[in-house]
Amino acid sequence: MKTKVGIIGGAGYTAGELLRLLIHHPHVEIGFVHSTSNAGNPITDIHEGLIGDTDLVFTGRYDLHPVDALFLCSAHGDSRKFIESNDIPGSLKIIDLAMDYRHKATAGGFVYGLPELNKPAIQKAGRIANPGCFATAIQLALLPMADKNALKHEIHVHAITGSTGAGVKPAATSHFSWRNNNISVYKAFEHQHLQEICESLNQAASKINFIPVRGDFARGIFASVYTECDWSLEEATQVYSNFYKDAAFTFLTDKNVALKQVVNTNKCVLHLEKHGNKLLILSVIDNLLKGASGQAVQNFNLMFGWDEKAGLNLKSSAF
Amino acid sequence: MKTKVGIIGGAGYTAGELLRLLIHHPHVEIGFVHSTSNAGNPITDIHEGLIGDTDLVFTGRYDLHPVDALFLCSAHGDSRKFIESNDIPGSLKIIDLAMDYRHKATAGGFVYGLPELNKPAIQKAGRIANPGCFATAIQLALLPMADKNALKHEIHVHAITGSTGAGVKPAATSHFSWRNNNISVYKAFEHQHLQEICESLNQAASKINFIPVRGDFARGIFASVYTECDWSLEEATQVYSNFYKDAAFTFLTDKNVALKQVVNTNKCVLHLEKHGNKLLILSVIDNLLKGASGQAVQNFNLMFGWDEKAGLNLKSSAF
């Protein structure tokens, strides 16, 4: 028995990554992959790495009734338009990978899909707002402190992202000649993910100093987070270990971390250090997996009662 | 029912990649991972990307009797020493990832483990010599021609490899400051894989002009191969399609290929072009997977009667 899924916005990076996951998911049957601009073409024309794995073809039309789950992989803003302009069957479960329904004031019944925060609600949800990539890495670094009301001081976040975070559309800052071996900062203190982070952590945005950095690699987010904290390293380790003891993909290590430890996996790996009165939390994820499509599949598994790890026991690329 | 395996030389790159595969293999139980220098330490101390996946610890001693299969991941030369100095149980099946038993004159009963060439023999074999990475990419580019006795002229091969091909031991040519954005040639016309290639293709070494190139990336081999050929593109396509019609991981595409299409997969993707009297064959593999540990698992599956793809339905990293 499989769950039948449809994908809207099938030609982008998150849809590609989702397809690379779903192709091998033991409990999924892909009903359709919609893309207006690629209708009629094999999905392997667009999505690298699927040659030999699938004969799927993009469709320009879709019928929502035969599918059980729908993944929205369109550009930010288009998900809300899609929801509002389509006749959505009541039984259809939806996972939105855009940012359209992440904020409480405009969530419209969507549950914020961070399993480490909201697992019971996700399991019962009909509609999920999948978290942002930076937001995932940063929240997972801070949730155990928030849970203990220990976030009393300013929080300092510096997070470096791979180029896939900026999507498939070419831009000056994603041109290889420019980005290769280059580093730059953008939207300092004002990144759009701040709001979902603050809502989850119950913090004022002004308390979080967030410097997003464009890295010269394609996949992954490396976040350095620190704040004043009264706990000893042992106490902090105890709190974090306990908070994540049942997490399927979030792990604490007492060794230093490096980004590639999680690339091509759905994991978040955390490492703690105490320096003076500061607790330093290093948090690494793959922006396309735990930061997007992998977490979407994790939410899907929870919503449909499958093993939370189904389809997500991925071989790390490591190199 | 699982097959119990042991690994000798557990700290190197091929052992790491093998472990990343076997950890999720549905029919494998890992009996031991041997490493003299790391005995007693968790394998996650050495092998990135396994945090949260396993509690395995390197062992400094081993007992070959309880395991069904043994993977030899030591340095070239050490496999033969191991075989000659240990009392090997008769029922133990062995897969050697070094080059010690690849050449016919010194194979000592080892079967050359290229499934596209030797599947029936592999299925019955007790001992397998796993092919070299360059050798795999180049043979898969030329086997269909060799099979039709169509290799009548000189063959021109230019193949670019990732740094992981050179192993974990530091060298001037694997120093990041040197290799980043750098290109160089080594062992032109004289690479040690030429012999196994020539034996499989039944060609004199002097007919193959092989320029190995050090690339500025970590994973993968991109081989450009051309030779004179009487066939039209349509005829060549027919021959190649037919030759690989039952191959589990080798695919022909009529679109241009790029290295990352196969990175983090066990696939080989081939693309043909005809220019004047030359047939150009582009061949891409992941050197650590189809070029080493993935092919070792493929051979393992064949030897033990498991599905040839078991544990090898890998998500391409694509980026």
Add this chain to the structure above:
Amino acid sequence: MKTKVGIIGGAGYTAGELLRLLIHHPHVEIGFVHSTSNAGNPITDIHEGLIGDTDLVFTGRYDLHPVDALFLCSAHGDSRKFIESNDIPGSLKIIDLAMDYRHKATAGGFVYGLPELNKPAIQKAGRIANPGCFATAIQLALLPMADKNALKHEIHVHAITGSTGAGVKPAATSHFSWRNNNISVYKAFEHQHLQEICESLNQAASKINFIPVRGDFARGIFASVYTECDWSLEEATQVYSNFYKDAAFTFLTDKNVALKQVVNTNKCVLHLEKHGNKLLILSVIDNLLKGASGQAVQNFNLMFGWDEKAGLNLKSSAF
């Protein structure tokens, strides 16, 4: 006393590199830098690395009379349009970096600007067709053999180029997410530089097998060239050393070469190896310098009687 120069097509990569050279050239005064789309803006808005070096502003209009030399840095095809639609002062010396006047049949009086081949003609020329980047690396590898009528057999060329060779305009193949750690082949056997190569070497195009490769770095070309040759290595070394004994920027080394040895310099470094009856020639250049703007300045120096190396004693980046 300085030479006054103008630049047409001032916003592209070759114009940027030319400006980075001319800013520090001891005998140059920059008269104007023309760019329709950037008229009125500082050139530092577009060309990285010039902050603090210049206050130059792009101009949307130009007067050719006050300048002594004109560099055409427009897209291929636009140089001929420019020449045909402007009233060019008779005394104005022109260096065209596009491919519009490189072929003998349509050169219209332009001299092919490869100093190692044509120095006396360049010194007397009023108009120069600056060679292509691949063409420069490959010709410099083969000119000494051509000079001795020693090119009697097929020639095999495999050359890997940096992304800047493809220009500033974004394309799928210059998107960082795609190109990072990726390798691909394009225009195999049919690259547009073949014609100028064949004309310089007096060879039929069918004798040159040329595989151009897209590399995952920004700057440089690494060319591997081989052909049958009767000479011993000593004889070949003698011929090459002698041919380039007066060359300002082309050097022979008996050590293996690597691309970064020439990055950010105007040099070509050659290395010879003899294997059986094949002579292997490795040739490395920086595609934006010896392959474009550096060679343009070298030609400029020759045309105006300045020291051939003026403004071109560049610090190699090395890393």
Add this chain to the structure above:
Amino acid sequence: MKTKVGIIGGAGYTAGELLRLLIHHPHVEIGFVHSTSNAGNPITDIHEGLIGDTDLVFTGRYDLHPVDALFLCSAHGDSRKFIESNDIPGSLKIIDLAMDYRHKATAGGFVYGLPELNKPAIQKAGRIANPGCFATAIQLALLPMADKNALKHEIHVHAITGSTGAGVKPAATSHFSWRNNNISVYKAFEHQHLQEICESLNQAASKINFIPVRGDFARGIFASVYTECDWSLEEATQVYSNFYKDAAFTFLTDKNVALKQVVNTNKCVLHLEKHGNKLLILSVIDNLLKGASGQAVQNFNLMFGWDEKAGLNLKSSAF
């Protein structure tokens, strides 16, 4: 008339970069390049990018009397040993690129060689302690505030460095297979450059939160620095512009900065933003130039009365 210089520790990265500069310096004659391990070999055997530029040979012996200036490029700790164990001529001016004499308590008469801070003292100095690379980028970001006694709150620094900062000696963290596309943090809050930073800025070390990051590129440092500041952006811009109005290589830009703008130059480029009560200062340098050998030459120019920019009008690599 030229200044004759000697180099101790000639085989490392900073010596290589120094040689690439001095070879083209208009007022320098190189007396000797000392390296015990490479004595008798051409320096081009070790230092890439110098082929065709020099016939210099490493020497295993040296005579300090004929040279006017000495650059110490040995490992940290070896400079002090050298000074203490050699008979140094009184007239010999010394520039130490190690960290041995940077701290006031143990400076032993060495002047801290940051021209933006100490130009008059450098001009009169006989011995210079050349600043650290991180220290240079961070001090240049903060000196104008320190000068106005405006550093009243905690300072937050996140700085990403290229691999050349770790030197030529291979390490696990400089292995290409590991570092390519990887990010990691080291010595958080405890980097050895903190002390020289704090001394220049007159700050307690506990006020500076410094996260050093290993980047996946070879050259450059990108530092993000912020602290509370009462000034408006206009006021801050005025202070910084004024402070650096006579600086030879430090520039302020009102555009966003990127690392490659300064790679292969001796520049520091600064960019200011104001967000709430925080002043963000982005500071980029080339770690081998303004962060090491370029600044050493700048100090040399000042000490000997040459133009501060002599030999340092470098072409940016930009790509």
